[in-house]
Amino acid sequence: MKKLKLVVIGNGMAGMRTVEELLKLAPDLYDITVFGAEPHGNYNRILLSPVLAGESSFSEILLNSEVWYRENGITLYAGKEVVEIDRRHRKVIASDGTEAQYDRLLIATGSKPIALPIPGATLPGVVGFRTIRDVEMMLEASRAKGNAVVIGGGLLGLEAAAGLMKQGMSVSVIHLMNTLMDRQLDEAAAAMLRRTLEARGLKIFLSANTEQILGEERVRAVRLADGTEIPTDLVVMAVGIRPDAALAKAAGLHCERGIVTNDTMQTFDPRIYAVGECVQHRGRTYGLVAPLFEQAKVCANQLALLGHSAYRGSTDSARLKVADIDLFSAGDFREAENADTIVLHDLGRGIYKKLVLADNRIRGVVLYGDAIDASWYYQLLCDGVDVSGNRDRLLFGKALAGDAGRGAKDTFLELSDDTEICGCNGVCKKTIVDAITEKKLFTLEEVRAHTKASSSCGSCTGLVKQILAHTLGSDFSEGPTKKPLCACTEYSHDEVRSTIREEELKSIGEAMVFLEWKTTDGCAACRQALNYYLHCAWPGEYEHDAQSRFINERAHANIQKDGSYSVIPRMWGGMTTVSELRAIADVAEKHSVPALHITGGQRIDLLGVKKEVLPEIWRDLNDAGMVSGYAYAKAVRTVKTCVGKQWCRFGTQDSTAMGIEIEKMTWGAWAPHKVKLAVSGCPRNCAEATIKDFGVVAVDSGWELHVGGNGGVKVRATDFLCKVATEAEVLETCGAFLQMYREEAHYLERTAAWIERVGLAAIRKRIVDDATGRKVLYERFLHSQKFSQKDPWAERAREGVEAHEFKALTVVTKGEAA
Amino acid sequence: MIQKSVTHCVPEWVEVGSVENIPLRGARVVSTPIGDIAVFRTGEGEIFALRDRCPHRGGPLSQGIVHGRRVTCALHGWKIELFDGVAVPPDQGCTKRFDVRVEDGVISLCLRAEIAKKVCRSAEEENHVSGHA
Numbered sequence A: 001m002k003k004l005k006l007v008v009i010g011n012g013m014a015g016m017r018t019v020e021e022l023l024k025l026a027p028d029l030y031d032i033t034v035f036g037a038e039p040h041g042n043y044n045r046i047l048l049s050p051v052l053a054g055e056s057s058f059s060e061i062l063l064n065s066e067v068w069y070r071e072n073g074i075t076l077y078a079g080k081e082v083v084e085i086d087r088r089h090r091k092v093i094a095s096d097g098t099e100a101q102y103d104r105l106l107i108a109t110g111s112k113p114i115a116l117p118i119p120g121a122t123l124p125g126v127v128g129f130r131t132i133r134d135v136e137m138m139l140e141a142s143r144a145k146g147n148a149v150v151i152g153g154g155l156l157g158l159e160a161a162a163g164l165m166k167q168g169m170s171v172s173v174i175h176l177m178n179t180l181m182d183r184q185l186d187e188a189a190a191a192m193l194r195r196t197l198e199a200r201g202l203k204i205f206l207s208a209n210t211e212q213i214l215g216e217e218r219v220r221a222v223r224l225a226d227g228t229e230i231p232t233d234l235v236v237m238a239v240g241i242r243p244d245a246a247l248a249k250a251a252g253l254h255c256e257r258g259i260v261t262n263d264t265m266q267t268f269d270p271r272i273y274a275v276g277e278c279v280q281h282r283g284r285t286y287g288l289v290a291p292l293f294e295q296a297k298v299c300a301n302q303l304a305l306l307g308h309s310a311y312r313g314s315t316d317s318a319r320l321k322v323a324d325i326d327l328f329s330a331g332d333f334r335e336a337e338n339a340d341t342i343v344l345h346d347l348g349r350g351i352y353k354k355l356v357l358a359d360n361r362i363r364g365v366v367l368y369g370d371a372i373d374a375s376w377y378y379q380l381l382c383d384g385v386d387v388s389g390n391r392d393r394l395l396f397g398k399a400l401a402g403d404a405g406r407g408a409k410d411t412f413l414e415l416s417d418d419t420e421i422c423g424c425n426g427v428c429k430k431t432i433v434d435a436i437t438e439k440k441l442f443t444l445e446e447v448r449a450h451t452k453a454s455s456s457c458g459s460c461t462g463l464v465k466q467i468l469a470h471t472l473g474s475d476f477s478e479g480p481t482k483k484p485l486c487a488c489t490e491y492s493h494d495e496v497r498s499t500i501r502e503e504e505l506k507s508i509g510e511a512m513v514f515l516e517w518k519t520t521d522g523c524a525a526c527r528q529a530l531n532y533y534l535h536c537a538w539p540g541e542y543e544h545d546a547q548s549r550f551i552n553e554r555a556h557a558n559i560q561k562d563g564s565y566s567v568i569p570r571m572w573g574g575m576t577t578v579s580e581l582r583a584i585a586d587v588a589e590k591h592s593v594p595a596l597h598i599t600g601g602q603r604i605d606l607l608g609v610k611k612e613v614l615p616e617i618w619r620d621l622n623d624a625g626m627v628s629g630y631a632y633a634k635a636v637r638t639v640k641t642c643v644g645k646q647w648c649r650f651g652t653q654d655s656t657a658m659g660i661e662i663e664k665m666t667w668g669a670w671a672p673h674k675v676k677l678a679v680s681g682c683p684r685n686c687a688e689a690t691i692k693d694f695g696v697v698a699v700d701s702g703w704e705l706h707v708g709g710n711g712g713v714k715v716r717a718t719d720f721l722c723k724v725a726t727e728a729e730v731l732e733t734c735g736a737f738l739q740m741y742r743e744e745a746h747y748l749e750r751t752a753a754w755i756e757r758v759g760l761a762a763i764r765k766r767i768v769d770d771a772t773g774r775k776v777l778y779e780r781f782l783h784s785q786k787f788s789q790k791d792p793w794a795e796r797a798r799e800g801v802e803a804h805e806f807k808a809l810t811v812v813t814k815g816e817a818a
Numbered sequence B: 001m002i003q004k005s006v007t008h009c010v011p012e013w014v015e016v017g018s019v020e021n022i023p024l025r026g027a028r029v030v031s032t033p034i035g036d037i038a039v040f041r042t043g044e045g046e047i048f049a050l051r052d053r054c055p056h057r058g059g060p061l062s063q064g065i066v067h068g069r070r071v072t073c074a075l076h077g078w079k080i081e082l083f084d085g086v087a088v089p090p091d092q093g094c095t096k097r098f099d100v101r102v103e104d105g106v107i108s109l110c111l112r113a114e115i116a117k118k119v120c121r122s123a124e125e126e127n128h129v130s131g132h133a
């Protein structure tokens, strides 16, 4: 097939990101030609501020070198500005006469700095702050260490001012409004920022209108409307940007403030697409890369003719990249009648935090002096999470609002380079920072792919995001609310689940076809998730697909680092008997099990068992009445108990018997992640019930029920759910809660993360307030259990299920091999 | 699916069992004097053989999940290309592959201790493959 011709106008961040995404999806579909007015490859415009401040060099911020274009077969016309789009003949024409024919055209011309229409605006020594050329001019002017004036006290202006000060210039900022960064900050935060900057030597003129730039051959001074004259050697205009739609307009494409596109990034000419700052989508233009990268992704998907992805707009956020100033804002933080404002204002410590809530959801946030929780608030905002559950502590940050431990507090700024961030994969802070800068990573997914940090249990995700945000100086790593389940699909966990139910999809293959999976048979991530979702949706009907399960669940034992396995038989409620112990001892001796260990789940672990011996060991344990403990499974693991009223002098109820009853009801229940339970006989809580997914604490008058706790990397104590009087109520609430979790959490999301995502209130409403709904959930749990409570060890040891799993295909002897 | 036919094996092919004995999207182990070999069967029915040791920390690749023409290692999730044993970037490393022949549903392996020398692609090359400059 002859290749289609794609021409890209604009060799900047959005355009090239689109091309990269396109190459990933359809490497051979197009012959690609790129025109760029700037005479180099695509670079990271965001990092111009560090270049100006002398913290990076141009080569460090280059994203696509000329070699890259060549290797990907892309024709690059660097330094050639396109001056005309000839839609009738489907070609573009550059200023030097170069022409290129297109089948599809992508406009990614970005924006231009606004130049104030005042006398002197074109004098030498007046620059914008947009390109590497602008930065080079500023650096050149700063060599004499003279005076500089920055017009515009917004994000860009202040970054320019900070950089120039760092270069030794004496800098004044002129701002038209009466507070700095008026678009991103409220008055209180702006006042604090002003104080900090003035203390560093910046002169700030507010409510100041620039009337004229004075000078003959070069700028000499700036005159304000009130007559003040500020002598200067350099003027930086940073009063805003205007989408660069001139070319598109001249070609007759529909433009308003920017080039108008629909949700697929298509302009009014179906052959022409647009992405980036030049675009106006649903009435909005964007000036930060996160939304532009989202557009790029959607556009690439359309260009690749996959056509199943749409852009629906993004929430703005802002962060100032000036050393030691921690500042963040997002959403709509104006005070309004239907909104509540929560404020913490500590002038002494230089900290200001404001949250604007509407309908118990965060609508806007401003942080100054301590923006460590920025990504947390931003996620809550984007996801529209109901925060009524921890509203009273919300402002104190993630650490105190119930999510303590590693992910929280000032942690990562204080961490040394060699601090291990990801315990699962042994990745330390420096490795992550280096990978972000050297490999030019932008998103959490990329950091995961390159460093493996946060790719396993995910508990360091918060920290990795913070590192990403601070290393890049912005938080555009934060994706939009909707995250695809994995790279094989565009659909989110929730969409996949509801489609499975609504469309009655009954197998992985069916689901992949219906949901237009992009790969033939998925990947390790989505196959496991789909297998679980199908199992949960169709109890008794769906048979697990063994090849789509993690080895531990396929082999019903835990794989160890040397490829051997561990065997953990169930000990109901942590109780055992002489004959059980004797049987374990006999089995261990008979099979020369190299190690025995008492697990934290109150049972005994036989370690170092060869795979082929597993069925035999299981048979021996079965003979002694023992069954699988599911210690390897994303399922109910153990119910830990204390000895309670039976023995303990403090015990108020029979916690052991309660625990055994719960375990008898819940064992075998597969879940999105592992589930651990515990029952303590009194509030001394010896069974540590308050760090379990479902914890029961006995009191004189009944049972307190707690949910959403876990130990581990990031400890989270449970939330109190409710108190009940009888054992039957404990069982009903437990079953209903687990069923809601099984049906609604995302695969690999533990109850703690799930509750933080959906909010405790949502769970209380269904499990505590709605008695009928609770019963229905409980019924569904029990129904599903009817099919799940079969000992997988017995099936394999006695019925020959999956026999091939445990045997070598063949053994080749010395004589046969060469 | 047509298997790339490799006919040349010195000194000779060793039969290891029939295709049906390996589940689709699965693997079985062949135990040999030169170590365990993982024999994979993809969703499309292709057969591949790799040394049963992950280039990362030696995990048994036979225990992983097979998808497309790749396997995801069970220990830490590296992805390995089945047809050449090379780790999918950004991970780097490779594991030895063995020539496979399938005739009348019977799989044979070529068990020479040194295989046609298999060099891992260089780091720079890997970076370009990943495309993300």
Ligand SMILES: Cc1cc2nc3c(=O)[nH]c(=O)nc-3n(C[C@H](O)[C@H](O)[C@H](O)COP(=O)(O)OP(=O)(O)OC[C@H]3O[C@@H](n4cnc5c(N)ncnc54)[C@H](O)[C@@H]3O)c2cc1C
Binding pocket: A009, A010, A011, A012, A013, A014, A015, A035, A036, A037, A038, A045, A046, A047, A048, A049, A080, A081, A082, A083, A108, A109, A110, A111, A129, A130, A131, A156, A159, A244, A247, A275, A276, A277, A278, A286, A287, A288, A289, A290, A292, A319, A321, A473, A474, A475, A476
């Ligand atoms: C100093 C600075 C700091 C920033 N900091 C942040 C930050 O911290 N966080 C954040 O999210 N965003 C930040 N931004 C914004 C971010 O850089 C932009 O949103 C992003 O670069 C826009 O991408 P784009 O592809 O739309 O435009 P650009 O990257 O500007 O690319 C457009 C390209 O098209 C070229 N072009 C235009 N017209 C033509 C033509 N007719 N023919 C050929 N080529 C043409 C231009 O020369 C330019 O190279 C910052 C911007 C600046 C300037």
Ligand code: HEM
Binding pocket: A457, A459, A558, A559, A566, A568, A599, A600, A601, A602, A603, A605, A629, A630, A631, A637, A638, A710, A711, A712, A713
């Ligand atoms: C975050 C990632 C975690 C990983 C990857 C992980 C991994 C494992 C593994 C592989 C085992 C089985 C060991 C064996 O083969 O015998 C295990 C068992 C266990 N883990 Fe973890 N674990 C994690 C978090 C936690 C947390 C947060 C806790 C508790 C607070 C915990 C408590 C236990 C206990 C009690 C057992 C024994 C289980 C039993 O008796 O059934 N683990 N874990």
Ligand code: SF4
Binding pocket: none
């Ligand atoms: S058993 Fe758990 S805590 Fe121990 S090394 Fe393994 S993952 Fe870490």
Ligand code: SF4
Binding pocket: A642, A643, A644, A645, A648, A649, A650, A651, A652, A655, A680, A681, A682, A683, A684, A685, A686, A687
């Ligand atoms: S939790 Fe209470 S009842 Fe149970 S062992 Fe501890 S003190 Fe005794």
Ligand code: FES
Binding pocket: B054, B055, B056, B057, B058, B059, B073, B074, B075, B076, B077, B078
């Ligand atoms: S041993 Fe295979 S991924 Fe670590």
